[in-house]
Amino acid sequence: HWLLDMFQTVDVGLVVLTVDYKIQVWNGFMENHSGLTPRQVRDRHLFDLFSEIDEDWLRRKCDPVILLKNKAFTIWEQRPYIFKFRNYRPITGSADYMYQNSTIFPITDVRGVVTHLCMIIYDVTDVATSRQELESMNGQLRQLSKTDFLTEL
Numbered sequence: 088h089w090l091l092d093m094f095q096t097v098d099v100g101l102v103v104l105t106v107d108y109k110i111q112v113w114n115g116f117m118e119n120h121s122g123l124t125p126r127q128v129r130d131r132h133l134f135d136l137f138s139e140i141d142e143d144w145l146r147r148k149c150d151p152v153i154l155l156k157n158k159a160f161t162i163w164e165q166r167p168y169i170f171k172f173r174n175y176r177p178i179t180g181s182a183d184y185m186y187q188n189s190t191i192f193p194i195t196d197v198r199g200v201v202t203h204l205c206m207i208i209y210d211v212t213d214v215a216t217s218r219q220e221l222e223s224m225n226g227q228l229r230q231l232s233k234t235d236f237l238t239e240l
Contacts, residue, residue, distance in 0.1 A: 094114055094115075095114055095115040096115055097114065097115075097116065098116060098210070099116055099207050099208060099209055099210075100114065100116040100117045100120070100170070100206070100207065100208030100209075101113075101114040101116070101117070101205065101206070101207060101208075102114075102117060102205070102206040102208070103194065103203050103204070103205050103206075104133060104203060104204045104205075104206065105202070105203055105204075106153055106201060106202060106203065106204065107132075108132055108133040108134060109130050109131065109132055109133070110128045110129060110130070110131055110132075110133055110136070111129065111130070111203065112125070113125040113128045113129070116208070117170075117208070120170070120172040120173075120175065120185065121170065121172065123136070137170060137171075139170075139171040140169060140170070144166070145169070148161065148191065149191060149204055152191050152192065152193050152201070152204060153193060153201045153204070156193045156195070156201060157193075158190060158191065158192045158193075159190075159191040159192075160188070160189065160190055160191070161187070161188060161189045161191075162188050163186040163187060163188055163211050163214075163215050167184070167186050167187070167215070168184060168185060168186060168187045169187055169189055169206070169208065170185075170187065170208065171184055172184060172185040172187075173185065174212055181216050181220075182212050182215065182216050185210050185212050186210070186211050186212045186214070186215035186216070187208050187209060187210060187211060188209045188211050189206055189207060189208050189209065190206070190207045190209075191204055191205070191206050191207075192204070192205050193205075
């Protein structure tokens with residue numbers, strides 16, 4: 088079916104969790120970067136499989152999603168990743184791991200009760216490393232602008 092093909096090949100991570108953080112859906116992006124198949128993760132507790140995730144932090148992020156039915160967002164500048172996946176571009180990339188942004192939104196049942204959370208994981212490694220390189224270059228330029236070229240003072 089075309090919808091399943093799209094779900095499996097889209098270049099973002101899609102994870103659906105129960106409100107007690109058991110994994111229900113795990114797409115191809117997540118499988119490729121984690122090395123874990125949907126069968127291996129289904130009905131498993133997220134924090135048992137991924138101990139690098141700060142459970143208290145993620146729960147604080149997700150509680151308003153469940154209670155208020157709002158979306159939540161994470162950005163790499165505040166926390167580099169949720170899932171510590173290796174950078175899959177080791178030759179062209181300078182990062183050891185994948186920088187991520189994410190969107191978390193509620194999924195409700197027919198009565199409007201939040202029963203699941205959907206996490207969308209975006210790979211923003213290229214953006215993050217470009218920004219870091221730019222900041223490094225700007226720092227070098229600031230230093231050069233303070234230094235006399237001839238005397239290096």
